[in-house]
Every structure is written in C-alpha cells, then in structure tokens.
Amino acid sequence: MQKVNDSMCLKMNRDTFIIPDSNQGVAVRNNEKSLRMEGSTIDRWLERLTPMLDGTHTLQAITNGLPEAFQEQVYKIVQILYENGFARDVSQNIPHQLAETVLSQYASQIEYLDQIRDSGAYRFQVYRQTKAAVMGADSLLPSLVQSLIQSGLPCFTIFLTESQQSLRPRLHEMMKKAAKKDSESKITIMQSLKNDWSTELKPYDSVLYSSHGSDLTELHALHSLCKKQGKTFLPVTISNGLAFAGPVVTAKSEVSWESAFRRIHQCRNQAPHTSPSQTACALLANVAVFEWFKEVTGVYEGRKDTSFYQLNLETLEGTWQPFLPHPLINGRVSAEPIENPAQFLETRAHQPTNLYPLFLHITSTEAGIFHVWEEADLSQLPLSQCKVQVADPRSEGPSRLFPELVCSGLTHEEARLEAGLFGLEQYISNYENEFFGENRPFNWGAGIGQTAEEGMGRALQNALHEVFQKKQDYFVSETPLNLSSLEDERCQFLWQSLKTLKPAPQLFSGEAVLGFPVIWVKAGENWHGSVGLNQKMAVSRALQTALITAQDKETCHLPYGVTASSVTVYKEKQPEFSFNEETWKETFLSPLNRLNQKVQFYELQAESFFNEHTKDIFGVVLSGVEQT
Structure with missing residues (x-):
C-alpha cells in the first residue's frame, strides 16, 4: 500500500463506523475488518477530520495552515484509514460524463462500485452504455425487465415471440414508468425470429435469458451462440423443481451453464x-x-x-453454490499409459498428501462431486463408519446420485479417509468411455491415494475387486483356516469385533483371482468374501465386509468385498497365513511379476482440481481375464 501524499483526495467509505470506547480509544469498523486506535484525544481528531474526507479536498488543502505537529498527526491518522480500507483516494478516478441527475438518482450503485473497485461513476457509465437483449419465459421476463430498469440500465431490447404478445401491455407500462424516472430511458420491444438469432443478436454485448420448463433447447442454442460471438450470457433457469440464476458466462471464462447444470443435483424434496x-x-x-x-x-x-445462485421455490431460501468446470464440457479427460510402473514410482514424491481439504471442497448437497461425506446416523461401534454419496458425472443434468457407500476404519479419521478415497474412485471410474473410447476394458480399476504407490496399489486392488464381483460361482475350501497364526493386530481386532456381533464366525480360503488370495468369512447365514493384494489385505477386507453388514443391515453396496447366501465348497490344502509387514510400495510392486503381461497402468486426467490436490490418479486394466 502506497503512502498518502499531499495530492490525494481521500473519501471515507460509507460502511465505516467509528465507535468511541471507555478506554481512551476508538473502534473503527467496516464490513470487512475492524481496528482499534488509541489516544486520549483520538475520538476528537476523528470527529473533526472524517467529515473533511469527502473526496473534494486534497490532503494539502486539509492540512494547510496547521502547525507541523498537527499536520503529522493528520497524515498519521489518514495513513491508517487508507491502508486498512476505511478511506479511498478518488483523485485517480477515471473521468465520467454522467449527468448530475443520474449521479443523484443512482448514488447507491455508484458508491458500491467506488468501494469495491474505484472510478464508480465511470464504471456505471460503462454499464449504462452496454447493449443488452432480454428474452425468455413469460413467468420470468417481466421480473428481469423490472430489475434492469431499477439497476440503472436505460436502454435495452426485449425480444418477444408470437406466443408472448400478451405481455406487451404490462411491459409498456413498465417502459412508461422508466421514462418518467430516467430521461435517457429507451427500451424497445422486438419480434423474435428464432431461426435468425445470429443476426438478431449481433448488435448486442450481452444476452439475458430466462427459461422455465424441461425443454432447454433454446437455452443451449443461445449459450452456444453467445460463446461463438463473444457475448456475455446470463441464464435464469427454472427446471425440474430447481431454480437458479447464473452463472455469468463470458467469452474469456472457462465456466459454462452446461457445467453448472451437470453439477447441480436432482431435486428430491x-x-x-x-x-x-x-x-x-x-x-x-x-x-x-x-x-x-x-x-x-x-x-x-x-x-x-x-x-x-440457487433458490428454493417453496421456502424462498437462497444460497450461492460454487461448482467446478465439468470435464465432459471442457474436454479434458485422458489416460496416459505408464510403461514401467516401478520406474515411474521412483520419479514421484513419497511424502503423503493431506486429502481432507480436497474432500471438504468437493462436498455439497446441492452441486458437489460428493453429495454427502459424513458419519450421519451410522453406528460407530465396533468400527467407526463414514458414508459417501457420489454424483454421477455422466448425467446431462441435473445430476443423479449413486447409492451411498459405507466405509469403515479403526478410527473416525481412517473411516473418513476411506470413504473419501472410495468416493473419488467411484466418480473417476465413470469416465471409462472417455479414458478408453471404444476399447473399454472389461476389467479395470481407478485408484487414488495419499502417495503415488498407494494410488497405484488401490487401482490394482479395485480392478481385482471388479473381477471378483463378476464371478458367477464362488468356491470356498471345506476346512476353516487355522487362526493360531493370525498375529496381525488389525485383523485380530476385526476378528474379535465380529465375534461380538456374530456368534462363532469362521474364516475360509477361496479360489484365487489371478493368483491373488481370496478369503471368505462365514458369519451367521451369509458368506462375506474379498480378494486382496496379499493375505493380510484379503482377511482385513473380508472381515470389514462382514462387520459393515452386521453393523448396518440395510447396506447393500459394499466397497471391500461381496456377500453371498451360498458358495460352492471344494477340497484343497489350506494355505499358511503370511502376514509380513509391508509398505504400500512393497505391497504394490510384489505382484507385478506375477501378473506379467496381464496388467497395464495409466495416469488418468479428468478433473484438473483433483490433480492439483492429489498424488495423481491411476487406472489399471487387467487383460486376458474371462468372465466366470
């Protein structure tokens, strides 16, 4: 912030309040901040000084003739007011040509622009010179016209279709009142020819369009036309029980109405x-x-x-909904092959990334990638649980919601992390057509993690899970596993927790998937199975599947495994448990040689926002796997 000088003409902002206190000081406040100025006479200094800071006097004129000590005190006070945003310098404002009547009549608009930017009168003059076209639905068009008049726009054109001629009397009445209020008012009504919009709208800088109903063909056409001709486009939409204004679409912005409409969630209530x-x-x-x-x-x-801006039509509650540009609109979806996964990992940082800020940012019940990401009313004993519900990225709008996923962990933090990761992976996996085109693989998985090795490992685990889910018959060994060697602390906790909910559970080995271990848990009348990158993961995931089913009987979408009412028993020698402690990198790299040519890794690009906040997103395609 520059220092104040003699030539500055400072003006106090209208939202500034000065409140004396009992401790020989004053509090100076506005809509953004507050500060305290101390001194036994500071209240009197401000009382005399602030009326002179009206933008018509330079600091030299204000301090002319004052003793040097007084001049220093004035400059000290105004420097504090200026650098903290309580006063602004109007000497650098761009000149304007607005009449005094306009300045007086629209003083609040000009003052607002002055405080937010500067040169408020000039900016308002630019606004009044903007050429705007207004068109759209009968229910919203008169309201748009009235709002434009009240905003201070004197000249614009209203386009009416043949079916909207009944609106003319009401609009003419508005135009008469506007002319009495503003001598420069010149509002015109024209007949709209839908087949020649490119010619009709060519002279205009902006198009304001209102839509009411499920047919959004006109809105799409106008949106595309404005983008093509470099015009500003502002839609107001009421469709399928949803009502929202914006976003404002300009020629330079990446934002689009299609992105907003694809992001907004279907209205349920x-x-x-x-x-x-x-x-x-x-x-x-x-x-x-x-x-x-x-x-x-x-x-x-x-x-x-x-x-x-989204409005509830019943309660009239309105909220601003931030949203991300949609990849299917911006065309930024790709899959780059990773030729050597082990070598690729050496180029990646191994420091874990905190993903919780990302999960919070993309969660919104109105327009988020996650509709919910919370514990809600889920049972938290014996395992902590968190649910996530993901919006379908392929919906053309409004977005439908996938069924809720329930994830678990030994702690609340672990459960929330698991839910966030599974939610992102479910979301990303729905871009498979864009990633692979017509060569969509039958079995593949997406993975995201706090590190690159975890992300690649999770992608492989999810691909194996998809293969396991698609099996038509499940084979289980006839002899329960010997749990005497089950020394892993996590698995022991899961096992003891399950025993408190289900009497006499049993563990069995199952038919391997591509050489990876499968574990089944018999708990009550059902079987709960899972495939893992190693035995420890298979046991842990199978036990978590059984526990989620026991804790939440209505859960039907299980991220860790499958539940079956019957399985096929076969005779086979029982494998020994092998629960060696492994890092994610070791867990991921150890099966690569076993898979040989059956696996291809990809680095996925979908949401640019994801890649800015994660250690990349990965995909794994398993080839040569038959559906069984």
Whole structure:
C-alpha cells in the first residue's frame, strides 16, 4: 500500500463506523475488518477530520495552515484509514460524463462500485452504455425487465415471440414508468425470429435469458451462440423443481451453464413442477441482474471461482453454490499409459498428501462431486463408519446420485479417509468411455491415494475387486483356516469385533483371482468374501465386509468385498497365513511379476482440481481375464 501524499483526495467509505470506547480509544469498523486506535484525544481528531474526507479536498488543502505537529498527526491518522480500507483516494478516478441527475438518482450503485473497485461513476457509465437483449419465459421476463430498469440500465431490447404478445401491455407500462424516472430511458420491444438469432443478436454485448420448463433447447442454442460471438450470457433457469440464476458466462471464462447444470443435483424434496411465485421470480431476477451488473462494471475482474445462485421455490431460501468446470464440457479427460510402473514410482514424491481439504471442497448437497461425506446416523461401534454419496458425472443434468457407500476404519479419521478415497474412485471410474473410447476394458480399476504407490496399489486392488464381483460361482475350501497364526493386530481386532456381533464366525480360503488370495468369512447365514493384494489385505477386507453388514443391515453396496447366501465348497490344502509387514510400495510392486503381461497402468486426467490436490490418479486394466 502506497503512502498518502499531499495530492490525494481521500473519501471515507460509507460502511465505516467509528465507535468511541471507555478506554481512551476508538473502534473503527467496516464490513470487512475492524481496528482499534488509541489516544486520549483520538475520538476528537476523528470527529473533526472524517467529515473533511469527502473526496473534494486534497490532503494539502486539509492540512494547510496547521502547525507541523498537527499536520503529522493528520497524515498519521489518514495513513491508517487508507491502508486498512476505511478511506479511498478518488483523485485517480477515471473521468465520467454522467449527468448530475443520474449521479443523484443512482448514488447507491455508484458508491458500491467506488468501494469495491474505484472510478464508480465511470464504471456505471460503462454499464449504462452496454447493449443488452432480454428474452425468455413469460413467468420470468417481466421480473428481469423490472430489475434492469431499477439497476440503472436505460436502454435495452426485449425480444418477444408470437406466443408472448400478451405481455406487451404490462411491459409498456413498465417502459412508461422508466421514462418518467430516467430521461435517457429507451427500451424497445422486438419480434423474435428464432431461426435468425445470429443476426438478431449481433448488435448486442450481452444476452439475458430466462427459461422455465424441461425443454432447454433454446437455452443451449443461445449459450452456444453467445460463446461463438463473444457475448456475455446470463441464464435464469427454472427446471425440474430447481431454480437458479447464473452463472455469468463470458467469452474469456472457462465456466459454462452446461457445467453448472451437470453439477447441480436432482431435486428430491420439492415437487418437480412447482410454479414459481412472483416473489420467487423477482428474487431470481434481482440476483441475476446484480451479477451481470458486477460483471459488466468490472467488479469480478480477476475472479477465479465460479458459482450460481440457487433458490428454493417453496421456502424462498437462497444460497450461492460454487461448482467446478465439468470435464465432459471442457474436454479434458485422458489416460496416459505408464510403461514401467516401478520406474515411474521412483520419479514421484513419497511424502503423503493431506486429502481432507480436497474432500471438504468437493462436498455439497446441492452441486458437489460428493453429495454427502459424513458419519450421519451410522453406528460407530465396533468400527467407526463414514458414508459417501457420489454424483454421477455422466448425467446431462441435473445430476443423479449413486447409492451411498459405507466405509469403515479403526478410527473416525481412517473411516473418513476411506470413504473419501472410495468416493473419488467411484466418480473417476465413470469416465471409462472417455479414458478408453471404444476399447473399454472389461476389467479395470481407478485408484487414488495419499502417495503415488498407494494410488497405484488401490487401482490394482479395485480392478481385482471388479473381477471378483463378476464371478458367477464362488468356491470356498471345506476346512476353516487355522487362526493360531493370525498375529496381525488389525485383523485380530476385526476378528474379535465380529465375534461380538456374530456368534462363532469362521474364516475360509477361496479360489484365487489371478493368483491373488481370496478369503471368505462365514458369519451367521451369509458368506462375506474379498480378494486382496496379499493375505493380510484379503482377511482385513473380508472381515470389514462382514462387520459393515452386521453393523448396518440395510447396506447393500459394499466397497471391500461381496456377500453371498451360498458358495460352492471344494477340497484343497489350506494355505499358511503370511502376514509380513509391508509398505504400500512393497505391497504394490510384489505382484507385478506375477501378473506379467496381464496388467497395464495409466495416469488418468479428468478433473484438473483433483490433480492439483492429489498424488495423481491411476487406472489399471487387467487383460486376458474371462468372465466366470
């Protein structure tokens, strides 16, 4: 922040409050911050000084004739006010040509622009000169027109279709009132020819369009046209029980309406054909026009985040929903083969990444990649549990939701991490057509981890799980496993926990999958099986599957294994337990030689936001595996 100088014309911001306190000081506050200034006479200094900081006097004029000590005190005070955002310098404002009547009538808009950016009058002048076209649904169009008039836009064009001619009397009444209020008002109504929008809309800088109903063909067409012609496009949408304004789409922005519509979740608690009230339409229109106002006047200059405003049509509760650009719209989905996985790992950092900020960022019940990621009312004994529900990335909008996944762990932190990882892997796996095209593999898995080796190991584990799930017959050895060598602390805890819920459970080995061990747990009337990269993982995953089923009887989607009511018993020599402690890297690398040419690893690119916050995303394709 530069130092104040003689030529500055400082003006106090309107949201600034000065409150004296009883401890020889004052509190200075605005909408963003507060600070305390101390001194036995500081309240009197501010009382005399702040009225002069109205933007019409330079600091030289204010301090002219004052003793040197007083001048130093004035500069000290105004420096604090200026660098903390309580006052601004208006001497550098860009000149404007607005009439005094306009400055007076729209003083609040200009003051807002002054405080957020600078040169408020000039920015408002640019806004008033913007050429805008307004069109759309009968229920929303009058509200949009009224909001534009109130915002201070004097000239714009309303496009009406043949079926909307009944709106003319109401719109003409609005136009008459606008002309009385603003002498520069010049609103026109034109007949819309849908087959010639490219010519009709060519003279305009911005298009504001309202849509009501399930047919979004016009909205898509206008969105594409505005992108092509470099126009700003602002949609207001009511469809399938959902109502939202925005996002504002410009020629330079990556954001698009299609991304927002694909991200927003299907409405479950509201009637799909709720008719919007006039109040709801006015709310949506006001928010939409204000967003467009901020875009045109440069308030949003340099802003990177994207959001839209969602309104509940029944309760009139509104919230801003941030969302990520959708890969299927931006076309940034790819799979790059990894020729040498072991060598690839040597090039990657081995420091674990904290993924919890990523999980929090992508969780939203309205427009998140995760609809929920929480413990909710799940039983937390004997295992901690967390559920995740993922939005379908392939939905054309609004997004449908996949069934909930329940994951478990020895601690709440482990359960939440597991749920987050499985949720991301389920989400990524639905881009398989984009990753592999027409050569979509029959068996493959996606993996994400806190390290690259964990991500690649999880991808292989998920691919094996898919092979195991698709089996039509499950074979189990007839003799229970000898648990005397079950020395692993984690597996022992899971085993003892299961025994508290299910009497006399038993462990059995199953038919291996591509040479990887399979373990089955007989608990009650059901069998719970899982394949693992090693015996320890197979036992742990099978026990977790049995425990989740025992803790939550309604759970039907199991991430760790499968549940079967019957299996085929066969005779086979029982393997010895081998529970050597291994790192993720050792666990991942040890099976590679066994798989030989049956495995191909990929580095996946889908959501750029993921790759910025993870140790990459991986895919594994298993070839030469027959469906059994």
